[in-house]
Structure formats: C-alpha cells, structure tokens
Amino acid sequence: MLPNFSIQQPSFAISSHLQEQAWMSNRTHSSQWAQWNSYINQISLQTVLPWLRSEINSQAALLFEDWARINGSSVQLGQKSLVLIPDLSIDRSEIRVPQFWVDDTDHAGDYYFAMQVEPDDSWLQLWGYTTHRQLKAIGEYDSRDRCYSLAMENLILDINVFSVVQLLYPDEPTRFEAQSV
Template identity: 45%
Template sequence: MTANTPILSFASTDLILEIPTTVQQQVELESQSFANSISYQAYINQICVGAILPWLKEDITPQAQVWPHPAALPSFWELVNGSAVTIQTTRLILIPSENIDSSELRVPQEWVDLPSWVGDYYLAVQVEPDEGYVRVWGYCSHERLKNQGKYQASDRTYVLDEDQIIKDINVLILAPELCKNEITRSTTAELPHLTQTQAENLINRLGNPEIITPRLEVPFALWGALIEHGGWRQSLSEKRLGIPEQKSIIQWLQSGVTEIAAAIGWEKISLQSTLAQARSVEDNQPKISLSRQLAIAGQLYELVITPQNPPNTTHWRFELRHTTIGATIPGGFKLRLLTADLQPFPQNEDIATTAVEKLFIEVALEPGESIVWEIEPLPDNYDREILKF
C-alpha cells in the first residue's frame, strides 16, 4: 500500500493516508522523550508529519521538507500543536487533532501571528493512530484564517467554521503553483524585543514542567517573542524536559559535539590537510574547527567556527565558504553575528559586494558569552540558535 492510498471510505474530497508502520513504531519510541504532561501532543504531531510528508514527496514534489529542521520539531511540539512543511517557497501548516468533528478548524495563535511561523495554507488533519490512518479533510489560507476566523482568547486560537474551509483537497493537490495567483498571507504585527534578562526570567518561570500550558501563562506578545527565537525556544523546551544545558563550543571541541547539535548538522573537522599545504606560514593555525553545512539558494555552503590560538582562546573566527573547491559566494550574501538577544555590535557583519571566496568575522568572546549567527539569503530551514562559548 503506497503512502497516498485511501484506506477507508469518507467524503470523496477527503485525503486518507495510511500511517506507515515504521513511522508509528518510531513515534512510539521517541514520544517517551517528551514531558509527560503533553507527550501525546508530540505523538500525534509526529504521526501527522510521518504520514503526510511521504505523500507530499511522492505526489507533489520530492523537495517537500519539514521546517525548520526535524531535530528542532520536539521544541515546537513541547509547546504548541502543529507542524510546518515547505514546498519551495510555499509553507503548509499541519494542524492535527483526534476530534472527528469537521465543523471547524482551530489553529494556535502562534502559527497565525508569529511572523516567521506564518504559513500559506493550513491543513486540518484528523489523526487516528489506533486505526492506522490520518484524514486531511480541509484547508484554508492564512489570509482567510486571519481575516475571517474568530479569535478565541481563552485558548489563543483562531477558529474557522466549516463553510469557510475548502473541503476538496484536490484543489490544493492539483494546483501547479500553490501561490501563483492568490494572496495567501495576511500581514502580522511586529513582536516586542526581549532582553536577555527578560528571556532568562521567562525560561526559568515557564520551564517548570508542572505548568501544563506555558503558552497561556504570559501575554502573547512576550510569549511570541520568546519562542520565535529558536535558541530561547530550544532552551525552554530542554528545561521543561529536564535536559542539561547544552555544552559550550569549547566543550564541543574538547569532548565532542552534543547529540542535539549533531542532529542539526554540527561536526568537528580537522584542518590537518590545510596545515600540510601551508605549514611554513601557518604553523599556529588550529587543527580542529566546528563545521555545519547549509543549503542556500540551491547551493551547499559551510559555516566554520575556528578558535584562534587555543587552548586559552578568547578570539574566534566565523567563516562562510562554498563546499565546492574553487566555487565562490555570490555578491549580496551577508554573514552576521548578533548577541543572544539579537543586538548588533561593532564589526559584526561581512558583506560580499561581489563574488568572493569566503565571508568571515573575527570576534573576541569571554567565557560564558553567547552568539547568534545569521546569513542572507536565509539558509533552507533556518532557525536561530544560540552558540555558547
């Protein structure tokens, strides 16, 4: 049975997808890592993604992928129901529920009002893990959800009645270009800036796993500003799960990259081959760096972090380069470093005015300081992370 084979008889416009056995087994194992209070939320979201993503890859495009990165999804599901999948420039938001009632679509406010989370289309998904299937019974655009949906302050959701929901999934499936002639996204308000102290206070307060729904404990503007920052969202999720604070970059270099960091692509690399070629002029160049591959505009690049004059280093070099030897970085690319609360500092940016071999920034950091990196254009599935030194 293929991933897109209907297995039950519902309305002819519904999309019924089998939950692959391998997905269900993996989900049941991985769901044990979430906080006990809401482990089932993570469970149904993993099943939802596990059933729908193969169908998107097979029937729409093999380029379909989850956003921002599979390793980051637990930090979303620990806090908010829903998942995002990208198809080139189009983003689908999957909203799973076990409710068999198809009279309304209820979407958490985060997916509607956080600027970097907003999708083009929102899919209503009924999940039936015991029966082995998911049912996609309707969808709507962000513009329709935002402007025609009813906002429910009690649980911070946008609710759209069934008469405003497009029930025929074939309309979405058969569209040659999902956003070609339709305004899919409405405008969203800017979020306030949080200081590092504010963020730490919120994480300490909301990191208590006895708080069942942390998203409802503080005003939405504060909550949204906190979790839209990928590094702070990850810290909050880990605190609620009782996961020890991530090791510093120095510890990564000394004892190895953590499991979470490795999952998103970080690895230790040796510069020995480079040293062998240029030992006479670069005897003091360090042998070990940290590297992460990034896909940007269809090309593969590498972000490398290298300590200067280890082991007691306070100076670090951040470098962006193409993974293909001899290939260049196009003009217009930017490499930028920010403080943990996203503030700039002197000489924190390098810009390619023309094609260049590399972009780099050297920065002095004291033990305990943190950095957030940014690149323009944005890498595929970019999610802010806090690197601690």
C-alpha cells in the same frame, strides 16, 4: 480501518512500525501532554510528508516543529509554507489553529491543512484547508486557548484544489495584510 476513501480528502494508513517508533522517541518529554502531542504530530507528519513530496512538491521538507509546546508542523513547499494541524476530534465543524502559527511572522503559514487523526485505528485524513489570509480575515480568535478557528463551510474541502492552485497559480496571495487607516 481507513475511513471511506475520497479523492478530494485523501486518507492514509499509519504504519504500526511508525507508531511504535514515534511513541518510543517521544517518551522522554517531561509531561504527558508533550509526549502525546509529539507522538500525534510525528506520526501525522511522517505519514503525510511522503504524499506531499510525491503529489505536490518533491522538495517538501519539514521547516519547523516544537511539538513539546505547540500542535502542528510547518512544511516548506517552494516559496510557500504549509502548516499541518492534526486533530483527534471526530468533529469536523472547524479547524483550530494555534495563534503561534498565525501571528508569529517567522512561523505563520501560507496554508493550513486540517487533519483528522485516529491513532487507535491507524489512519488519518486530510479533510480541508485554508490560507493565512482567510483565517485572519474571517476566522475567530479565542483568547482562552489562543487559537484561531474557521468553520468548515469556509474551508476548501477538496484537497485536489490545493494541487491545482500550486500548479497553475503558485503566486496566489495567501498572507493577510493588515489594512492601514
């Protein structure tokens, strides 16, 4: 059952056909973690990508994924990139973004979407987003799991804001630039 519908935080049903197809295609990975991570990321991307194409940018396309090693998918939106970060936790107190998506200059995103995924009930919800600039400036890095975290109160919780920014301010500065001393 889908969570309460919110225009600000869109929810999506995950089709059983997609789940079955994703599970079968990811069973070849060498570890259970890689199988599960690939499955969650694949159903998340394939559920949200059609919405991104219809609501944000008709040319939205997968830019990079390596689900056997890292959580998340990078999607190209014109001159900007968006990293989808699926999470199975019901705790929405923060977004946790793997360091790879933040510090690797070839793969760092401009935007990061927090996604709650509930595969057993076949739904996911986009519940907030942030920019690379904000994540680097006020996020906290945890060397134990090599992730940046940003508290919910620092995220933009209304996904409609993202659509408006893309339309009215497509050149929004999103990347963190280190200050030279």
